Amino acid sequence: MKKNSPTNLDYAIMGLLREEALSGYQIRQIFENSEMGNYSSSPGSIYPAIRRLEGLGLLESVTQKEREGKAKKRFRLTGKGRSALLGWLGEKVNPEDISKRMDELLLKFAFMENLIDPPAQVRFLQQIEDLLPKKIEELESFYDQHSQMIPLTGRLAFLHGIEIFRTHFRWVQEAITTILKKITSKS
Amino acid sequence: MKKNSPTNLDYAIMGLLREEALSGYQIRQIFENSEMGNYSSSPGSIYPAIRRLEGLGLLESVTQKEREGKAKKRFRLTGKGRSALLGWLGEKVNPEDISKRMDELLLKFAFMENLIDPPAQVRFLQQIEDLLPKKIEELESFYDQHSQMIPLTGRLAFLHGIEIFRTHFRWVQEAITTILKKITSKS
DNA sequence: GTTGGCATGTAATTGGTTACATGATTGG
DNA sequence: CCAATCATGTAACCAATTACATGCCAAC
Numbered sequence: 001m002k003k004n005s006p007t008n009l010d011y012a013i014m015g016l017l018r019e020e021a022l023s024g025y026q027i028r029q030i031f032e033n034s035e036m037g038n039y040s041s042s043p044g045s046i047y048p049a050i051r052r053l054e055g056l057g058l059l060e061s062v063t064q065k066e067r068e069g070k071a072k073k074r075f076r077l078t079g080k081g082r083s084a085l086l087g088w089l090g091e092k093v094n095p096e097d098i099s100k101r102m103d104e105l106l107l108k109f110a111f112m113e114n115l116i117d118p119p120a121q122v123r124f125l126q127q128i129e130d131l132l133p134k135k136i137e138e139l140e141s142f143y144d145q146h147s148q149m150i151p152l153t154g155r156l157a158f159l160h161g162i163e164i165f166r167t168h169f170r171w172v173q174e175a176i177t178t179i180l181k182k183i184t185s186k187s
Numbered sequence: 188m189k190k191n192s193p194t195n196l197d198y199a200i201m202g203l204l205r206e207e208a209l210s211g212y213q214i215r216q217i218f219e220n221s222e223m224g225n226y227s228s229s230p231g232s233i234y235p236a237i238r239r240l241e242g243l244g245l246l247e248s249v250t251q252k253e254r255e256g257k258a259k260k261r262f263r264l265t266g267k268g269r270s271a272l273l274g275w276l277g278e279k280v281n282p283e284d285i286s287k288r289m290d291e292l293l294l295k296f297a298f299m300e301n302l303i304d305p306p307a308q309v310r311f312l313q314q315i316e317d318l319l320p321k322k323i324e325e326l327e328s329f330y331d332q333h334s335q336m337i338p339l340t341g342r343l344a345f346l347h348g349i350e351i352f353r354t355h356f357r358w359v360q361e362a363i364t365t366i367l368k369k370i371t372s373k374s
Numbered sequence: 375g376t377t378g379g380c381a382t383g384t385a386a387t388t389g390g391t392t393a394c395a396t397g398a399t400t401g402g
Numbered sequence: 403c404c405a406a407t408c409a410t411g412t413a414a415c416c417a418a419t420t421a422c423a424t425g426c427c428a429a430c
Contacts, residue, residue: 007389017422042420044417044419045417049417052417106347106348109340114338137221152366152369153298153300154298157297160414163357171343171347194389212408232389305414
């Protein structure tokens, strides 16, 4: 009964490798310099993660020749790794994801290009679009019922939360429109 | 050279105890049912955390008599705990907090009422207000320089990030106005 | 020739997750 | 009386953080 299921960091690494082979150091640089997720770039997290994924058969190392005879070890997804990544991207979006893991949903979406087709991208976004209004209504109704009992700074912090979810909603609508436009313009 | 500095979960617990004594179970309920942060409500995290804080002298248990002879053990902040919480609330806001830990800043702000005075609350918010424009400009400039090299879903996800920071900025301005209004209306 | 960035790792510690375990109390 | 919820814990496992360690190569 081993767990052994990949962590978010593992999926983030696999996502980065979906198109090009990268070295451990390059992966660290990307986590350190880019905005995607808040994954640690420390060697103590990245290198063990790569090892884990190699051990699971999701990654493999390739030795590429550079000019000047320098050979660099890089990692790329195996077929199994690609399947695992696609499985992750295809998981049904649930209310818990909306409440606590929007960042993970955004990361998934960012990785979808060239891995799943635009209609499936839209279906992914529509799941989010469907779930967000309920979440927003819950928050608003909680606020209406409890705001007079919460001190001012708590109330303002709560309103911040509502605004963030409204921003998610505006974004997802906009994103759906953009992808749909792309689909119709191609056909 | 021991570390022993409280974790975010520790501060969140201390924040909850800033006004009333709560039992471990009550703390778990709050983490499970409220929106504050994404702290785990599992017994395996809460009870050890309470023990840690007790061991550090930041919390103490009080036995309150309920009617019907039932005695319930609750926890409250010690003087040392209150100082630690105030120290945490008073830490200078830095660019890293803006980039990766806005949720923690919001949690701090929610706990400020009745712990620090409104002018200090405003100063806290103004630090955020000062740092956000730089962050937003960085993101916008990165987008302008790199957007044509990023695939569509990645681009849209990036734009989501920018919108979130713009929402933070609108909120912080609004919150400052609200607190200032409260200050002037009282004098 | 030495500083700084490239590049890869390991070890100790620690905190969180998961799962299990237990007993008391309350409502139907 | 029995189920659900209240209430508190423990133990195994695992991953991340922190800190240390090493060697290469390029530039100044």
